[in-house]
Amino acid sequence: MSEEQTVSLVDVLEEDEELEEEASAVLAGSDSDHCSYPQGYVKRQALYACSSCTPKGGEAAGVCLACSYKCHEGHDLFELYTKRNFRCDCGNRKFTDLQCKLHLEKEELNSLNKYSQNFFGVYCTCSRPYPAQQDHGITRLTCSQHLGCEVPDCVELQEMTCESCMNKSPFLWTYAAHLSVPAVQVKEEREEDESNTTLPLKEDKGEDAVEPGCKRSRQEAEPSCRLEELQAFDHKGVQSGAVFWPSGWRSKLCCCTTCKGRLSAAGLSFLLDESDTVLAYENKGKNNEQRAPGHDPLMSALDQLNHVQQLEIIHGYNDMKSELKDFLQRFAEDGKVVTPDDIRQFFEQQSRKRRRDDAGCFFPT
Structure with missing residues (x-):
């Protein structure tokens, strides 16, 4: 019989801290x-879809973080993580029996919003339902077994584009051949001795050879297009599988007039914006959380007390934390499992100790 797997309280606290950090990264960037x-149409925000109000077969709709709390409390919600350029639908025509409690005057529809199967709790090309897809996913959109390739083991990995989206804008495959991590796997049609994928942009001319078109000297009447330079050395082949991009890859895209127009026509202008990335959004959320400690109900309560009362509570908290650590340490040393009765006994002892301390205290009138 195998030993029952156990976890320590430290493991539980560390996992809880990681979950709180992830939640802060996603939610603190949005207004609750x-x-x-x-x-x-917010650049990027946390969104939810409510299956209680917009069931499958109806019109897709998304609600912001605040509305998910205030207007859809107790409803069945699908977490959509974050979406870009989306305007909250809560209470508009798609919600026949619900009115937004936070903003009453809304247009009937948000015509520029974009929807997908995700708004009905369905993910990936295999249409896996929510939340089962989270047990199999590398992202909240695609299951790992349906990426079409293996996930690269790289600490610099930042973003991923699925094969379907790559095929909608084929010029992205050219960038993938040079910028992805690792380089996109291409099924070559040439001989092995011609399969060199190290592609120089031009003859060695110093740092200018790798600069994006938008960073070249303004004195050039017709700056060269980096994408065309890459395409000139491109191998003809069949590209497949998801593409993984490293940090800073967007800054290496060409932003000449022609390429800007191409990206705009494909609805990909956001690729030229470094602040559009999920990482930038999450960092913003973490910074907002650090700058807004007033949302902590404990700290808000402490602010209402005088200095002496604050010190008493802080000292009491530190004493209890130290004693709890010593209490749990004994179980760890003896290899014993902490039971609910043990925890109850600990706090009963703390309560008795507190009563004894209070009996010997004298407060000024």
């Missing part, structure tokens, strides 16, 4: 108190 509708 006010509907985002007045902001228009």
Whole structure:
């Protein structure tokens, strides 16, 4: 019989801290108190879909973080992580029996919003339902077994583009051949001695050879196009599988007039914006959380007390934390499992100790 797997309280606390950090990264970048509708089509925000209000077979709709709390409490919600350029639908025509509690005046529809199967709790090309897909996913959109390739083991990995989206904008395969991590796997049609994929942009001319078109000297009347330079050395082959991009890959895209137009026509202008990335959004959320400690109810309560009371509570908390650590340490040393009765006994002892301390205290009148 195999030993029952156990976890320590430290493991539980560390996991809880990781979950809190992840939640802060995703949610702190969005407003949890006010509907985002007045902001228009928000650059990136946390979104939810409510199956209680918009069941499958109806019209897809998404609601902001605040509305998920205030207007859809107790409903069945699908987590959509974050979406870009989206305006909150809560209470519009798609919600026949619900009115937004946070912003009453809304247009019937948000015509520029984009929807997908995700809004009905379905993910990946295999249409895996929510939340089962989370047990198999590398992302919240694609199951790992349906990426079409193996996930590269690289600490610099930042973003991923699935094969379907790559095929919608074929010029991205040219960038993938030179920028992806690792380089996209291409089924070559040439001989092995011609399969060299190290592709120089031009003859060695110093650092200018690798600079994006938008960073070249303004004195050049017609700056060269980096994409065309890459295409000139491109091998003809069949590309497949998801593409993984390293940090800073967007800054290496060509942003000449022609390429900007190409990206705009494909709806990909956001690729030229480094602040558009999920990483940038999450960092913003973490920074917002650090700058707004007033949301902590414990700290808010402490602020209402005088200095002496604050010190008493802080000292009491530190004493209890130290004693709890010593209490649990004994179980760890003896290899014993902490039971609910053990925890209850600990706090009963703390309560008795507190009563004894209070009996010997004298407070000024």
